[in-house]
Amino acid sequence: MAKLRMAMVGGGPGSFIGPVHRLAAELDGEIAMVAGAFSANPARSTEAGLGYGVAPDRAYASFREMIAAEAGRGDGARLVVVATPNHLHLPVAVAALEAGLAVVSDKPATATLNEARELATVVARTGGLYALTYTYTGYPLLREAREIVASGRLGAVRKAVVEYPQGWLSGAVDNKQAAWRLDPSQAGLGGCVADIGVHAFNALEFVSGRRVTALCADLSRVQTGRRLDDDCNVLLRLDNGAPAVLHASQISAGERNGLRLRIYGERGGLDWCHDQPNVLTLNWLDRPSETLHAGAPYLSASARAVTRLPSGHPEGFIEAFANIYRDVAAVMRTGQAQPALQGIDAGVRGMAFIEAAVESSRDRAWRDLTV
Amino acid sequence: MAKLRMAMVGGGPGSFIGPVHRLAAELDGEIAMVAGAFSANPARSTEAGLGYGVAPDRAYASFREMIAAEAGRGDGARLVVVATPNHLHLPVAVAALEAGLAVVSDKPATATLNEARELATVVARTGGLYALTYTYTGYPLLREAREIVASGRLGAVRKAVVEYPQGWLSGAVDNKQAAWRLDPSQAGLGGCVADIGVHAFNALEFVSGRRVTALCADLSRVQTGRRLDDDCNVLLRLDNGAPAVLHASQISAGERNGLRLRIYGERGGLDWCHDQPNVLTLNWLDRPSETLHAGAPYLSASARAVTRLPSGHPEGFIEAFANIYRDVAAVMRTGQAQPALQGIDAGVRGMAFIEAAVESSRDRAWRDLTV
Amino acid sequence: MAKLRMAMVGGGPGSFIGPVHRLAAELDGEIAMVAGAFSANPARSTEAGLGYGVAPDRAYASFREMIAAEAGRGDGARLVVVATPNHLHLPVAVAALEAGLAVVSDKPATATLNEARELATVVARTGGLYALTYTYTGYPLLREAREIVASGRLGAVRKAVVEYPQGWLSGAVDNKQAAWRLDPSQAGLGGCVADIGVHAFNALEFVSGRRVTALCADLSRVQTGRRLDDDCNVLLRLDNGAPAVLHASQISAGERNGLRLRIYGERGGLDWCHDQPNVLTLNWLDRPSETLHAGAPYLSASARAVTRLPSGHPEGFIEAFANIYRDVAAVMRTGQAQPALQGIDAGVRGMAFIEAAVESSRDRAWRDLTV
C-alpha cells in the first residue's frame, strides 16, 4: 500500500509544531512527507527540508508555488499541512482546497471569525477534507471520556471545568515561538485565548457533547508590554443551561502544559488531565472512584482503536497527534467520515469563542455565542 | 494550668460541626467544654450535652439564658462557640460579647453584609475576642503558603485560582445538614457561595496577601427546586490588578471536599490542595518543582508551630481546626494577637464577597468589592 | 458516663510517643490521663505530668510505686500505658497485669521472644486486657483492606509486598529517640526490624489473614558505628505457600514514614500507603481500578466505625491511634472482644519475626517461623 504524500507549509527553523507534524504523520507508516514550503527564504526552506528528509527540489519558498507544483505532479503531495502562524491559515488552506488537496491545519482555524466563515464556505464548495489538529482529541482517554458522557452513564451534564495553565510566557520571552503568538498581525484577535484557550474550549465541547451558548471573559495582558492577552478566565453557560468555567494562562509561572477537563453529571464526574494522559478518573456519588487505563480491554472501541501498546506502556503527545493523522488517512483512503476528527465546524466554533471572549472582556459583559 | 472553659451554642443532634468543635477545642488539653445551648428543646439539649460530657444543669435550651448563667458563675464558660445556622450567628455573638465573653464563630460571620457590619461595631466597642473558624487557615501548609508569598520568593502575585468542589448536594438530599443550608431564612443570602465559596475566598486573601477589588459571578441553582445557589463561579480582580478565578460547587457529583489554591507569582507558583493537606508544591519557572512536607524542620516557624508530629505522620481536619483554637487560647491567655487568626475583618470581607457575588450574578455584571 | 482513668509509664521529656498516647487516648472523650511515671527523676516526672495535665501527687518516679498506689485508690487508674523503651515493656506490663490493671503497650511486645512468651503466660493467667499499639491497624482503610481480603473478593492471596522506608537515622543522629533505639540494652534484639519492620510484619498478617511460615532476612548496619540493624530486607513465605517481600529501612535518606502494603489475589490486588492513608486502591485484572475513600458510606461497617468525619475531611495518625484506644475502651466497658485489636498473640508473632529475622540474617539462611 503506497503511502499518502504530504507537504507542509511552515514548520521551518525554530518551529515547535513542524517537527511534531512530521513525527506524528509518519509514525504509523501510512503517510510520507515529500514536500514543503518551510520558509519564504529559499535556502532556509531547502535546509529545513533536508532535516525532514525532503528533497531539495521539493522544498519551496512559496506555498502557492508549492501547491501548484505538487498538485500538478503525478507523485505530488495530496495533503497539505498548515503549520504557519495563524494569519496564514486561511490563504494556505484556501489555496490547497482550491487545488483539490486535503488540508490538515493547526488551530485556531484562522485569525478571525470572519475568516473562519469564509473558509467554511470554501470547504463546503470544494468538498475537500479539512481537519484541525486539536491535539487533545487524539488522546484515547479523552475519546473515552466523550463516549462515557454520550452513553449517559454520568447522567445529564450539570457542570464543567476546563483549565489550561502554562507558564512559559511569564517573563519577557524572546524566541520565535513567542514572537508570532504575541504579535496581533500574525496571531489574530487573541493571544492566550487563541493559542490554548481554544484547545480548552474544544475539549469542553468535544467531551461534553454540549455547545457553549454564552460567556463572560476576563482577558489580561499580565506581562508588561504585551499587545495580546496572556491570561484568560471565562464563565460559560452550556446549551442545557449548565454552568462551566474555563481558565487558561501563559503566565502561570511553573506550570507546563496541564490541560485538565472535568465534567460532572447527575451521578458522577469525570476528570482527565494531560499531566497523566493515560488515566481517566470517574468519581461517583455513591461508590468508589474508578481509574481507567489507556490500552485496557475494558475501554470503548473508540479508545482502543487509538492505542498501539498494551496498558502500562505510556503513549504521549506524538501518539495523540498521530491519531489525528490516522483519522485523516482513513478519510483519504476510505472516504468515510471519522467521528472524532475535528473539521471546519469545530474551527468556526473555536473562532466564535475567541471573538466572543475578546469582546466580552473588552465590554466587561456577558455575550451570547451564536454560530 | 487550669483549662479555658467553653460553652457551645448549636451543635445538637445531627450536627456535623458541633462535634468537630469539641474534638478540636479539647485536642491540645487547653480548653474544656463545660456548657452548651445545644437545642431549643430542653430534653434534646440535655441529651446532646451528655454526649459532649456536659453536666445536665449546664445544658441550656436558650443561648441567652446560657450566656447570662455562665457569665455569672465564677467557674463559668469564658468562651462561646457559635455552631448554629447562619441566621443566629449575629445574635449569639452579640450577646456573648456584650456579656464579656470571647466568641469563636462558624463562618460565614453572619447572614448578611449589614449584619456583619453591625457585628464589627460590637466587636470594636466591647473589645472582645472574636474569631472565625475558617478551618483551612489552620493547616500548617496553608500558613506556610502565606509565608512564602509574603516573603516575596514567588515575586509579585500575578494570577490565582481557587476552587472548592463538592458533590454531596447533587441530588435531593434530605438531612439536617442540607436543610438549613438550602433555606434562605437560616442560611442567609447565599447557598454554595456562603457555605464554601467563602472558604475559598478567605483562603485566597489569606495566602495571597491581596484583597479582591472586583468580581463577576455566575451562581446557579442546578438541582431542581433549590432556593439558593448550589454552584458558583466567579471571575475576580485583586488589588494589584492580577486576575483570579474562584469556583465552588455542591453539585459536582463525586467530589468530596477538595479545596485547592494556586497562587502564581513572577518566578513560580504554589499549589495546595485539601486532598493532600500535608504537602505544598512549589513550581518554578526555571528549576525543579519542590514539595514541602508538614512537620519538616525546613518550614517556617508559623508552620512548625502548628504540627504535633514529625513529618510523615499525617495530621488532618481536626488538627487544623484545633490550631485555630490554639490561637484563640493563646490570645485569651496572653492577650497577644495571633497573626493567622481570622477575626471580624475577615468576617466582613467574606460577607461582602457573598453579597457582591449574589448581586453580580443577579445583574449579570461586574461589581466592585468595597468594604 | 465517667471517663476511664489511665496512667502512663514513660513518655517523659523528649518522648515522641508519650504525647501521641495522650492525644489519642483522650481524643474521643472516653479516657482521661490521671497519673504517670514519666521519668525516674522525680522532678522531671512531675514536670512532665504538668505538661499532660496530671496532678503532681500522681506523677511518680517509679512505675512499681505508681501501680501500687493507683491500684489502691478508688479513683485510681485502671489502664496502664507502656511508653518506655522496649526493655521495660515486660516488667511494666507484668506488674500492671498482676495488679489487675489493663495494659496498652507500645510495640514490639518485649525485647526478646522469650520475654514475649513469658508475658503471654501472664496475660493468660491474669485474664487481663493487653493491647498493642500497632498504630496502622487503627486506620479505617487498613481495616477495610482486611475486610476485603477476608471477603474473598480478591481470591486467594498469591503475593504480598510490604515496605516501610524511613530516612531519619541516615546520619549520626543524636537525640533521645535515636539513642535508645540504637542501644541493644534498651531496644532488644533488633534495630530497624524491631522498630518498624515489626509494624510491616503485623500489617501483612493483619490484612492478609495469613501467617508467615518462613523467611530469609538481610539486616544491615549501614551507618558506621551502629550496633543494631538500621535496614532490613526479608523474603517471606505465607502459610498457603504464597511468596512475600518485606523491606524496611531507617537509612533511606529522604523518606519519611511511608508504610505501604500490597496484597495480590487471583483476581486483583489492593494497595494502601500511609502517605495517603485515606484512600485504598483496588486494581483488578479485567476492569478499572477502584479508589475507596475513608468516610464513604460504601465502606464496611468496620471501617465506617472508626472515622469521625465525612469523606473528604482527612483524619490522620492521631485519629488512627485513637481508634485503638476506642477498641480498648470498648473492651473495658463492655467486656466484648474487638476484632481488630492486637493482643499478646500478635505480640508473640512480632517477636518471633524479629528473632527469626535476626538469626536468618546472621546465618545467611532461610528460617522457619514457628510459634
Added chain:
Amino acid sequence: MAKLRMAMVGGGPGSFIGPVHRLAAELDGEIAMVAGAFSANPARSTEAGLGYGVAPDRAYASFREMIAAEAGRGDGARLVVVATPNHLHLPVAVAALEAGLAVVSDKPATATLNEARELATVVARTGGLYALTYTYTGYPLLREAREIVASGRLGAVRKAVVEYPQGWLSGAVDNKQAAWRLDPSQAGLGGCVADIGVHAFNALEFVSGRRVTALCADLSRVQTGRRLDDDCNVLLRLDNGAPAVLHASQISAGERNGLRLRIYGERGGLDWCHDQPNVLTLNWLDRPSETLHAGAPYLSASARAVTRLPSGHPEGFIEAFANIYRDVAAVMRTGQAQPALQGIDAGVRGMAFIEAAVESSRDRAWRDLTV
C-alpha cells in the same frame, strides 16, 4: 542523508515487540526497515512484511537466508534486529555479526549464561556493534537519575529498591506472548526473572553505577501448571556492601507495568517509576523534595538529548525505545561509543543474574554473582 537500513528477525503475527521495534527505529527518520525474516512460514513472513512496508522479495522465511541475501546486496540491511523468543537470540546474533552486520537484540541476551559468554566472544572477535533494548535505559529521566548518582549529589549509594510488578499472567493465559515466555525450550532458564526481573536488575546497575555481588532469590511458580517462575523476589548486595531488594512479578493481578527504582545515598534518594516516566523525584534528608520534569532546561545534557518536545508534552514507551535506536544510529554513523547504550557486557551481567537467581532459589541459599 540516506537512512540506515534495518532487517528484523521475528516480530511476525501476534508479536508485541516487533511493531515496537518498527515504530521506534523509524521514529526519528534515521532508520528504515527494508527486510525481515518474520516467520518460518513464507506466506506469513510475506504478509507480516507488507504490514511493516517491506517488499515481498525481502520478506524471508529463514534468518540465515535473510542475512546472506541482505549482506550481499549493495542496498542491503546493515542492522539486524533480533525480536525472537530467547532461544534464537544467540544464533541470530552470531550469524549477523559474522556477516558483518550490526545487531540490536531484545533482552535477555540469550537463553543461558554460557550462551551469553559465547556471544561475548563473537562480539569481541568480530568487533561488531551489539546493542540490547533494555527499554527503560532509553527514558530521559532514568538517564538523568544515572547522572545524578554519578555526580555524587546523593552521596555514596547505601540502599536500593527496584520492583517490576505485572499481573498479565495471573490466570491461565493463552496467547502467543505468554506461550513462549512460559516454555523453557524457548525462554531459557527463567520466566519472570528473565523477562522482567532482568530489566529491573539492569536498571539497578545502570543507575546506581554499582555491581551486584551476591543475591538470595525466591522464585515461584504461582499459577498452577507453570514450568517457569512467574514471580521472583531477591535480596541483593552491591559491590560497596550496600543492601538492595528486587522484586518482580507477572501474577500481581491488577498491576500493569510499573517498573520502579529507588536509590538512596547518604544525603537523599531518587525515585523513578514507569507509571509516570516523565518525572523524577529527589527526596532529601533536610530540604524539600524535588520533582524534575522531562524536557526541562535544567536537566543534564544526557537527558535533554533524548527528548523531542518541551516539558509538559509527554513522551512514552515508543520514544524511549527510539532513544536506544538513536544511540545505535549514532554509533553506526560516527563510530563513537554512546555511554548509555547497553551492550554485551550488560547482556552477560543480566544472564549471570538470571542464572544465579534460579540457582539461589533452587538451593535456598545466597550466591555470589561473579562475571
